[in-house]
Amino acid sequence: MGADHAERVAHRVSGARLVAVSDADAARAGDLAARFPGVRAVTDPLALVADDDVDAVVVASPGAAHEEQVLACLEAGKHVLCEKPLTMDGESSLRVVRAERAAGRPLVQLGFMRRFDPEYARLKAVLDSGRLGRMLLLHNTHRNKSVPDTFRSEMIVRDSLVHEVDVARFLFGEEITEVTVYSPAPTSAAAEGVVDPQVSVFRMQGGAVVTNEVFVTNQVGYEVRCEAVCERGSAMAGRPWADLYTTVAADDGEGLWGGGVPADFLGRFARAYDLELQAWADASRRGEVVGPTTWDGYAATVVCEAGMRSLTTGEPASVTLVDPGPAS
């Protein structure tokens, strides 16, 4: 993911220049830097943050390193795009929120890239237009072809469901108050002991209900879709059949219509990442922050903590957010 972001900054973002890349593994850092003439490789991320040539930082390290790195950026007064999750638990996320508030001006954009996907953005605009009336329900579908063997049940909540958490909060513009995670009989393609797929239900502050399907070993491909159900209509983003359409004679003589499912999120959300990075670069140069904030990162982390509790107990888990609340 870090290499992908480096590529974007170097070659696809207008008004940005890649200065340095950091990886604890010096060889990997060097290999990556070598792809971009004049770019430095460092092994100490804090040295990169401190570098006077660096105006803004993309944090794409493992989640456990985020708190220290983001705090360093805040200290240095540098803009930062932090990949989700903000940190690994609510308490540390809250510390980051408070540190940013204390610093006196917003500097952090959270990497919930779907908000920049044109179709999700159009969906948000349609909902906000009021044309369909108040949103009553939201149905999210999130499927991956496969995951590494190390992917455990709770990571399906923390690393996958977290995107649906942000989508629900983004589209409703309000907080999630309760999460229930159901554990269906798993697919035979899931690793031993892993609950996959998972179905979960959110209750929103205003009383709306959200259903989520997360299925990370569907063997087919990456499918992300949502349907918002409103008082006078519904809207759907991410239909997989909205792509190059073919008919073809299959090898067994049958005729098929349809197309290919993207293998992963990089294909599906390539445009969203482009727009996310460009918006971040543009805003950073203006000294502003756009898109999701540390508060969004904190809230998502707390909701996922509730989700992991519910996964264990099978019972609904309530979500409690501590002040200071979203930035005005």
Next chain:
Amino acid sequence: MGADHAERVAHRVSGARLVAVSDADAARAGDLAARFPGVRAVTDPLALVADDDVDAVVVASPGAAHEEQVLACLEAGKHVLCEKPLTMDGESSLRVVRAERAAGRPLVQLGFMRRFDPEYARLKAVLDSGRLGRMLLLHNTHRNKSVPDTFRSEMIVRDSLVHEVDVARFLFGEEITEVTVYSPAPTSAAAEGVVDPQVSVFRMQGGAVVTNEVFVTNQVGYEVRCEAVCERGSAMAGRPWADLYTTVAADDGEGLWGGGVPADFLGRFARAYDLELQAWADASRRGEVVGPTTWDGYAATVVCEAGMRSLTTGEPASVTLVDPGPAS
């Protein structure tokens, strides 16, 4: 619904002849009969059942009258197509199941017409083919434009959700063991005190999970859809966009693509009703029963009773089916 069935038997079913129609309201019975030359009107449904010219009976009376009428048919040894629900509660439904078993041969087809819809039937065939692997999840969507003011929250379970109950049992080929009904903040179009839309979750015997959205005042039209999620793929029936497609210049100058949503289930399931009645007439002449049975009617009633309990308590409600079990 009765008039609609009479019309079908008279004009669209091969090998069937409409002999008599019954309505407690003599004028209504007479008006209906008058549309079909030579057809008798009666006010006593049991007289109709007893009529020697009558070989088979369609029961489309209010649910409260079903038990007596179906039992009369069983007594008379006549084939019967009974509209859902079989009866108003599990206990009386069980009596009908047992009466039919006692009679020694099956005579009753339940009116779950969706099983005869070509697309649902194709979906069932795809699932049974094993091509997609085992079914893990099912997502049902059931929307109506509007309902009479007398439609209460529990009728959304008993009269609408009941179709999803049958779809789940039909597609999985197993029983539902638990129902949870969520009560989202209702649409402003719902009558005072009515919980609409409703989201519910079923647990299946084999561990699969089913989500259901039922929304009876969506103001748009009739939309019935389901998506089956399997180990190696998914399948969707009832996509509303699978119909005559138009682009059109709207009055406000905007250009639109799309089509019309059917106003009600008669339009959506016209073909399913045709096929259901034809299959019933054909089977009855062969002395057989096809399609859903009294056991399916009983099981659906018991699941809906659990759903109504969950609607009241907000808690999961378990489903307990009493022997004798489905007919072999």
Next chain:
Amino acid sequence: MGADHAERVAHRVSGARLVAVSDADAARAGDLAARFPGVRAVTDPLALVADDDVDAVVVASPGAAHEEQVLACLEAGKHVLCEKPLTMDGESSLRVVRAERAAGRPLVQLGFMRRFDPEYARLKAVLDSGRLGRMLLLHNTHRNKSVPDTFRSEMIVRDSLVHEVDVARFLFGEEITEVTVYSPAPTSAAAEGVVDPQVSVFRMQGGAVVTNEVFVTNQVGYEVRCEAVCERGSAMAGRPWADLYTTVAADDGEGLWGGGVPADFLGRFARAYDLELQAWADASRRGEVVGPTTWDGYAATVVCEAGMRSLTTGEPASVTLVDPGPAS
């Protein structure tokens, strides 16, 4: 096709009874009749027409036999559903038109079943509603998986394009005045010397233009589609993707979305045939004729003759229809 119609009359048409079937091959006639208890087999079609038990006749013999058989029906005053083509050339078709006029009352329905397809019928209704303004263009697509080796270039005009001829005349409600047939480099799946696919252009009486693709060895399946382009919008019938939708993991590990293309027209137009036969039976019992007429059959034959001339010369060929003009 004849066996298929017999099956429909026997088992799926309300108010009709199959009395006799005819085939010059006595064994084939006998085998077919044996499938229907009490149905007679005859080898002389004119004996069948003359049979007092026969009220109405379906003519599904080879086109060369149509004139004699339809004229016999007219003579006998019996209703007839004649499969397309009406006859093999314009002159003989005109004789049939005139014979029916002379007989004083319409008795013949032509077998252009697409007019009974619900989607084509809805398209016609949308066009007639005026909502989209005047129709300016029509684009027809007609693809078959394969054809017998005996199928020649001119049969693509006479047996396949003829359906598009009727669709154009039906939807516009006016005559075709000129036909140009283009001969693209053929597919390697076409038999030696056969021009397939073919593209053709019609000019309509009112100045509109129609494009047609006919491709009878597409190796994929049966696809029939049309798009009407109007002053304020467009409408499309027959989109192949409007069917059961699946995603599936293909054997090579790729993920696919889509569905199956029907193998032939019997699958695609099963419902149209049902409705056609039912409408014909109903109208015949009322002593009426509905749907396409002998005039439609005659006009289609003359247009196809022009098409076959154009196929040979590569030049536009004009269409000249002779009185008596359409029946009032």
Next chain:
Amino acid sequence: MGADHAERVAHRVSGARLVAVSDADAARAGDLAARFPGVRAVTDPLALVADDDVDAVVVASPGAAHEEQVLACLEAGKHVLCEKPLTMDGESSLRVVRAERAAGRPLVQLGFMRRFDPEYARLKAVLDSGRLGRMLLLHNTHRNKSVPDTFRSEMIVRDSLVHEVDVARFLFGEEITEVTVYSPAPTSAAAEGVVDPQVSVFRMQGGAVVTNEVFVTNQVGYEVRCEAVCERGSAMAGRPWADLYTTVAADDGEGLWGGGVPADFLGRFARAYDLELQAWADASRRGEVVGPTTWDGYAATVVCEAGMRSLTTGEPASVTLVDPGPAS
């Protein structure tokens, strides 16, 4: 269009810097430049070309000015992205082709942006993969909501059909040899004397046939679509229904499914323009040219000249391309 390109170069292209803008109207040039800090405004385009700070030039002036400006760029050895048409007639286009050849290295990219649209590019890749077999037919659809009153029949060929000319040449990888333009009875929304819509047919060098619909006052919106028909399948790009999907209760109480048709090409091809400019900037910095060439511009101009002849005569017009042929 020029302003749009300036905006892209300034804000969305990585590795490019906007230096100067040119417009014969000094006020307009100044207003545009004022939107970009540090950008100069000039009224003499040749001065801009000669400017030492300028490495590469986007020519988006009226077509009549292209020849002089592109030749100046060639003289100055500067890379140029030239909007279509290359020039106003075949002869002058050929002069530009020859001048570029004479200069010894390619410098010109033609502005046929559709080649950069992801869906057209995917279509090209599918065709080139051979999976569908040889392409036999291509059907192009090109609709605009409206055009200025000054838009004449021949401009529909030169400014609209020209895109389909390039698509056909691009997808087939071969030349067009004959064009026939049909003149249907025009829409009532067309200006007096303007033939709109137009249907045209291309013959390709290898014998394939292409149908085109161009309709510039469809009152609905921008719809660009094509379907490639191959030996073992077909592929379609640009389906308008492949976008955010909604259902909605219309004001008259009807329920609709569908979405909005983009109002113009800027919306539809925004991504294609982004990718085109980025590819051009990247290639220019490497001293290379990617995408369509002056030969493509010349060939398209000659095909459109044939189209304009056919529009006048109603007869097929053949296309004669003069050496030197496409660059190797």
